Amino acid sequence: MNTLFRSSRRLYSTMSAFPTSSPFTRAVVSSMKKLYPESLAEKSWDNTGLLLEAPFNHTRRQKNSVLLAIDLTKAVADEAIARKDSAIVAYHPIIFRGLKSLTFNDSQQQSLLRLASEGISIYSPHTAVDATPGGMGDWLCDIVTGAIVPSPDAAPAIQQSSSKHYSHPAYPNPQPVTAASPTPHDRSTIHPSPPPVPEGMESAGMGRLVTFHEPQPLTSIIDRIAQGTGHPGGIPIAIPQSASVDDLKIRTVGVCPGSGSGVLMKGKLPDLLFTGEMSHHETLAAIERGSVVVAVAHSNTERGYLRAVMQGKLQDFLKGEWEALRTEESKQSAADLAEAYQDTECEVHVSQADRDPFGIMVRRV
Known part of the structure; x- marks a missing residue:
């Protein structure tokens, strides 16, 4: 059976049974909104906020971890899936204009469908961070x-390439x-x-x-x-x-x-x-x-901020937000959420796959 088809079937089944995102993902979204208020974004043209709310499946729970990236490419999606992250904070919105469909024919929509089926949500702060x-x-x-x-x-x-005059892209x-x-x-x-x-x-x-x-x-x-x-x-x-x-x-x-x-x-x-x-x-x-x-x-004017500032800022704030949420909601949680609220882990990582599309091929002297 085709892998993407299996993912879509699993997504449909999971969404029917668990129509909410994970508690940890909600803590991530709450933290981002407080650190970078959505009211400051350029709402006339930008698309900020929770762009993909993936369903929570307690039988295949994600790690309490967030992956930071500038662009949500296929490589970044692969990275998040392999890591079993709960959420991706992608600075640039992967959904920028209205979608009339979600199909496997579009590479970005493939990533959206795959991430949803894996239980990984996407939040975009974009111009709120600016x-x-x-x-x-x-x-x-x-x-x-x-x-x-x-x-x-x-x-x-700088790595040399087979070109007579230029290196590999740097x-x-x-x-x-x-x-x-x-x-x-x-x-x-x-x-x-x-x-x-x-x-x-x-x-x-x-x-x-x-x-x-x-x-x-x-x-x-x-x-x-x-x-x-x-x-x-x-x-x-x-x-x-x-x-x-x-x-x-x-x-x-x-x-x-x-x-x-x-x-x-x-x-x-x-x-x-x-x-x-x-x-x-x-x-x-x-x-x-x-x-x-x-x-x-x-x-290149954006990516360094993730490691220099956002990673530490979100890590510190998210710890408190997650502790407060799990303490409050665990008192009245359903049995299938008990394990999620008991997990005190809280990690924020920066994508290793994320990079600007343009590299520089350096001329050999």
């Missing part, structure tokens, strides 16, 4: 100001970071979130602006960006045609994870626009106005 204080925007500010220092020897090894390898003394600067939100905002999150919004107290050499900031994003094989940079990279000094830096032109190109431009990607014409417009653009590939 806007939240201490989220991706502030993490990028920490990179450019030197407020964090990655572990040494983080650069991935992919960034973001590492854990430690706090450091940042270069003196001021920090502000470019597009503040409209009120009301959650208490204590008054600085929420899209994009951040760093203003150094003293202008900084562009080359020093480039070195920090390379370290903080896992040493990409190359740093795509656009500078005004009359300028030299060694002579440029930077006073203001606008940062935005992912595709940042809609956030960074409005109004007066900062000296440096640091983001994942910008179009050809937007980049030309920026350098014609005297600014520098650094765009290191869309998710």
Whole structure:
């Protein structure tokens, strides 16, 4: 019998008998909503929240573990299934527009069906993480100001290929970071979130602006960006045609994870626009106005945050959330949930399979 067909039959049977997600998955969702409030997301176009609620099956219970990823690819789904995780927190929504069907003909829908049949739910926080204080925007500010220092020897090894001129594709390898003394600067939100905002999150919004107290050499900031994003094989940079990279000094830096032109190109431009990607014409417009653009590939501005910040933050918060939920609900739980509430384990892992689609084939010297 076809494997996917068996999975769909098992999914149908399980959903009929157990029409709720696992208690641990509910603790994960609750934790993410409190750490990264969905009200801060760009709801006009984004799709955040619990995108797939997989049925709970007490006879084949998943581990109390979460897998963090930027993109939910087939490789990430395989990883979560092999690990028997209860949930995947995928930063980018795998369901972005309305679905008219769920079939095995579409590779992403295959992953959704397989994960549901295995009891693995999917939560996507996306732009809520961008806007939240201490989220991706502030993490990028920490990179450019030197407020964090990655572990040494983080650069991935360059492997030679059968090409006469270029290596195998090299992919960034973001590492854990430690706090450091940042270069003196001021920090502000470019597009503040409209009120009301959650208490204590008054600085929420899209994009951040760093203003150094003293202008900084562009080359020093480039070195920090390379370290903080896992040493990409190359740093795509656009500078005004009359300028030299060694002579440029930077006073203001606008940062935005992912595709940042809609956030960074409005109004007066900062000296440096640091983001994942910008179009050809937007980049030309920026350098014609005297600014520098650094765009290191869309998710290379995002992936390092998972290990540097989100993993530890979610791990700490989830422990308390799970303890509170299991203590409260176990008092009145059904017999088939008793074993789940007795499990005190709580783990958060970062995907090893997740990576940006683009690598850099380095030219041999």
